[in-house]
Amino acid sequence: MGHVDRAREFVADADRTGWHDRALWFVRTKRDRAADLVPDWEALRERASEIKRFALGQLPELWCEFEENAIRAGAVVHWARDGHEHNEIIARLLQERRIERVVKSKSMLTEECGLNPHLEACGIEVVDTDLGERIVQLRNESPSHIVMPAIHLRRGEIGELFAEKMGSPPGLDDPTELTAIARRDLRDRFLRAQAGLTGINFAVAETGGFVVVTNEGNADLGTALPKLHIASVGLEKIIPRQADLAVFLRLLARSATGQAITAYTSHFRGPRPPSPDPQELHIVVVDNGRSHLLGRPAFREALACIRCGACLNTCPVYRRSGGHSYGATVPGPIGSVLETSRDPATHAELPHACSLCGSCSDVCPVRIPLHHQLLAFRGELARAGHQRRSRRAALGLIGWLFARPSGYRWLGRSGRFLARRLPTARLNALVSPWTRQRALPEIPEASFRELYARRRAAENDR
Amino acid sequence: MLGRTRRSGLLSNRILVGQRAPESPEMRIALFVPCYIDQLKPAIGLAALDVLETFGFEVDFPEAQTCCGQAFLTAGETRAADRLFDRYLDVFDDFDQIVALSGSCAATIRRHLPSRRASSRAEGVAGRTLEFSEFLVENGVATRNLGRFPHRVGLHSNCHALRELRLGTASEIREPERMDPARRLLSSIRELQLVDLTRPDECCGFGGIFSIEEEAVSCRMGLDRLADHRLANAEVITSTDVSCLFQLAGLADKAGFEFRAMHLAELLAESLANVIRESSREFDPSSRDVGASQEGMDRTDGSR
Numbered sequence: 001m002g003h004v005d006r007a008r009e010f011v012a013d014a015d016r017t018g019w020h021d022r023a024l025w026f027v028r029t030k031r032d033r034a035a036d037l038v039p040d041w042e043a044l045r046e047r048a049s050e051i052k053r054f055a056l057g058q059l060p061e062l063w064c065e066f067e068e069n070a071i072r073a074g075a076v077v078h079w080a081r082d083g084h085e086h087n088e089i090i091a092r093l094l095q096e097r098r099i100e101r102v103v104k105s106k107s108m109l110t111e112e113c114g115l116n117p118h119l120e121a122c123g124i125e126v127v128d129t130d131l132g133e134r135i136v137q138l139r140n141e142s143p144s145h146i147v148m149p150a151i152h153l154r155r156g157e158i159g160e161l162f163a164e165k166m167g168s169p170p171g172l173d174d175p176t177e178l179t180a181i182a183r184r185d186l187r188d189r190f191l192r193a194q195a196g197l198t199g200i201n202f203a204v205a206e207t208g209g210f211v212v213v214t215n216e217g218n219a220d221l222g223t224a225l226p227k228l229h230i231a232s233v234g235l236e237k238i239i240p241r242q243a244d245l246a247v248f249l250r251l252l253a254r255s256a257t258g259q260a261i262t263a264y265t266s267h268f269r270g271p272r273p274p275s276p277d278p279q280e281l282h283i284v285v286v287d288n289g290r291s292h293l294l295g296r297p298a299f300r301e302a303l304a305c306i307r308c309g310a311c312l313n314t315c316p317v318y319r320r321s322g323g324h325s326y327g328a329t330v331p332g333p334i335g336s337v338l339e340t341s342r343d344p345a346t347h348a349e350l351p352h353a354c355s356l357c358g359s360c361s362d363v364c365p366v367r368i369p370l371h372h373q374l375l376a377f378r379g380e381l382a383r384a385g386h387q388r389r390s391r392r393a394a395l396g397l398i399g400w401l402f403a404r405p406s407g408y409r410w411l412g413r414s415g416r417f418l419a420r421r422l423p424t425a426r427l428n429a430l431v432s433p434w435t436r437q438r439a440l441p442e443i444p445e446a447s448f449r450e451l452y453a454r455r456r457a458a459e460n461d462r
Numbered sequence: 463m464l465g466r467t468r469r470s471g472l473l474s475n476r477i478l479v480g481q482r483a484p485e486s487p488e489m490r491i492a493l494f495v496p497c498y499i500d501q502l503k504p505a506i507g508l509a510a511l512d513v514l515e516t517f518g519f520e521v522d523f524p525e526a527q528t529c530c531g532q533a534f535l536t537a538g539e540t541r542a543a544d545r546l547f548d549r550y551l552d553v554f555d556d557f558d559q560i561v562a563l564s565g566s567c568a569a570t571i572r573r574h575l576p577s578r579r580a581s582s583r584a585e586g587v588a589g590r591t592l593e594f595s596e597f598l599v600e601n602g603v604a605t606r607n608l609g610r611f612p613h614r615v616g617l618h619s620n621c622h623a624l625r626e627l628r629l630g631t632a633s634e635i636r637e638p639e640r641m642d643p644a645r646r647l648l649s650s651i652r653e654l655q656l657v658d659l660t661r662p663d664e665c666c667g668f669g670g671i672f673s674i675e676e677e678a679v680s681c682r683m684g685l686d687r688l689a690d691h692r693l694a695n696a697e698v699i700t701s702t703d704v705s706c707l708f709q710l711a712g713l714a715d716k717a718g719f720e721f722r723a724m725h726l727a728e729l730l731a732e733s734l735a736n737v738i739r740e741s742s743r744e745f746d747p748s749s750r751d752v753g754a755s756q757e758g759m760d761r762t763d764g765s766r
Contacts, residue, residue, distance in 0.1 A: 004678075017682060032633065036636065042637050314634065316664055316665045316667065316683050317679050320679050352538075352672065352675060353676060353679075354669070355669030356670075357621040357664075358621055358626065362634035362635055379535075379538045379540040382537075382540075383540070387538060392539070395534060395539045395542060396541075398542075399546070400545075402528050403545040403546055403548075405525065412497075416501060434674060434712070436681075437685075437713060438684075438712030438716055439715035441712070443502065444501075444502065444505075447500050448495050448499060448504035449495075452507065
């Protein structure tokens with residue numbers, strides 16, 4: 001089952017589709033209003049894109065600089081080739097310290113690597129502390145959005161979930177009440193956690209420090225008490241200078257949720273001071289296909305992504321098919337690029353889950369040409385054999401005919417001749433799925449070129 | 463003054479020919495009629511010809527043209543697209559301006575052809591290809607008498623005209639507003655009420671082969687667009703792209719919504735015809751001209 005079928009299932013629930021679409025469009029309009037208040041928004045996007053392009057050009061140098069500075073600040077830096085190595089490093093760090101309970105703030109990278117199942121298999125309890133992530137964790141689901149993991153759920157469904165998992169009274173759907181219930185449940189888990197795991201939004205090469213942004217303060221709370229903080233970061237998250245944060249932090253929250261800034265912007269540099277309560281800080285830098293993408297000029301700009309989710313919110317397909325329809329860790333336009341690059345055989349369908357409207361590229365705070373990348377992938381995947389043979393053959397034949405005026409005229413004439421004579425039901429069946437919900441235009445007797453020739457002939461007669 | 467104007471255009475009426483564009487006798491203009499208009503909506507091609515000739519542009523229709531290659535490019539069939547790009551270059555190389563009756567076809571030529579067929583010839587032909595409304599506005603038509611069209615009109619923004627050709631400012635972009643030539647022309651038509659949409663540039667869901675392969679999402683996108691136009695009480699939906707209109711009209715038909723879906727060329731032709739009709743009546747209510755010009759319009763309608 002691919003995107004087409006899962007999307008069809010989602011759309012079949014017309015109410016939910018409408019509500020999902022409106023919820024995300026609301027976020028998009030909040031983003032528009034927030035961007036309105038920043039003078040030179042477009043210049044800021046351009047600057048961000050330049051910094052990212054620079055960083056991608058000097059990736060090894062910047063990471064070496066980061067490592068040196070992070071070590072100087074007292075952190076330990078690990079390098080993971082792929083998701084499995086990442087998980088093993090973290091499991092080893094935890095097992096060496098006999099840690100059995102960890103809390104984790106929001107991190108799409110750990111989703112991508114499948115960290116939770118790996119740690120659970122090692123007998124370690126992982127609690128996601130971002131409210132949305134906690135909800136999908138309790139439902140045994142993956143996030144459906146990279147910023148709002150539980151955006152596919154309605155309040156009532158969350159009330160039911162909490163009643164089942166936390167013993168709250170059934171039938172609740174008041175957000176404040178539900179949040180309070182989750183908060184009580186999480187507080188206890190924060191206090192008992194032996195390690196705090198976080199992601200990283202920006203790793204700063206010149207300081208060896210990094211920034212984690214949250215709206216719930218859960219990254220601070222999760223790392224403030226335990227003696228161990230492990231931060232996972234993808235290769236693409238490096239920026240050269242501390243001052244660059246001034247560009248990215250202004251873009252990130254506005255693009256993501258329409259907030260001027262997230263409630264918490266947490267800066268970490270080295271572990272907290274040894275007295276009175278010493279802590280270890282480990283940073284795991286993960287490649288997992290990123291260097292492969294870096295080596296592909298047509299697609300490398302996708303590594304500039306700061307994971308704001310604006311392309312998801314604006315995508316008319318994402319809004320109407322839901323995050324889970326993509327069958328990938330990162331859904332939406334950016335996900336279709338990243339996941340297809342990582343595993344083309346599995347995700348060959350994703351570049352086609354797009355009408356090429358181009359809204360994603362225009363909303364992207366770092367100006368990734370997402371829809372052009374998706375278009376480029378279509379050609380590449382077809383050439384690499386990831387497309388049905390029958391489809392390729394049919395389009396190839398039509399293309400061959402279209403390249404010859406006589407072939408084109410013949411195909412047009414015979415197509416129209418047939419279409420005008422076939423009984424409607426037969427014709428509709430022939431051109432289904434177009435006609436499932438759409439009428440065909442009335443098929444004319446003559447083409448424009450025939451009518452044009454007649455008109456010019458009549459002129460000359462006059 | 464009328465020397466180079468073909469007089470047989472249905473609208474080449476004495477009332478309107480006087481407002482033709484400045485003479486530029488050397489300019490050779492070609493009409494590019496996308497394959498789906500040629501085969502499925504020839505009336506749009508005729509309407510465009512009428513409008514262009516009304517304003518004094520002599521246009522050729524090179525017979526060897528077929529398709530811009532967009533459908534193949536977006537389906538990932540780049541070899542087929544490249545062959546059609548080569549054909550396009552051969553057919554239109556000799557022309558100074560190529561007027562394309564579709565924003566997305568014009569965008570395919572302007573944005574994608576030069577990157578796949580890198581040559582100065584490709585750059586040149588691509589650069590000389592203009593979308594219909596863009597051509598009209600760039601050639602002085604916006605300030606002419608564009609007639610009268612007493613209806614509530616919803617303008618469906620074509621994504622590729624907007625975000626590839628940058629005709630107008632996309633709602634995501636925070637820049638000084640660019641002119642949208644289609645909107646500019648519509649705003650010059652008397653009694654035409656352009657309605658406000660809640661999402662002025664959301665995609666209709668056509669997307670070429672996307673409309674077939676992702677049928678469910680595609681139709682939902684189109685139905686949502688229609689709902690927006692209904693909310694604004696639009697009687698007519700117009701666009702510079704017929705593929706969007708196939709999608710919207712096809713859905714509206716089946717759902718039983720009453721809209722007229724008109725390409726901008728058809729709307730302009732009708733708006734100009736309204737003026738001709740009235741002016742003829744003014745001059746001589748019993749004139750046979752009235753009948754003649756109405757018959758002409760009916761013939762255009764009949765071949766739709």
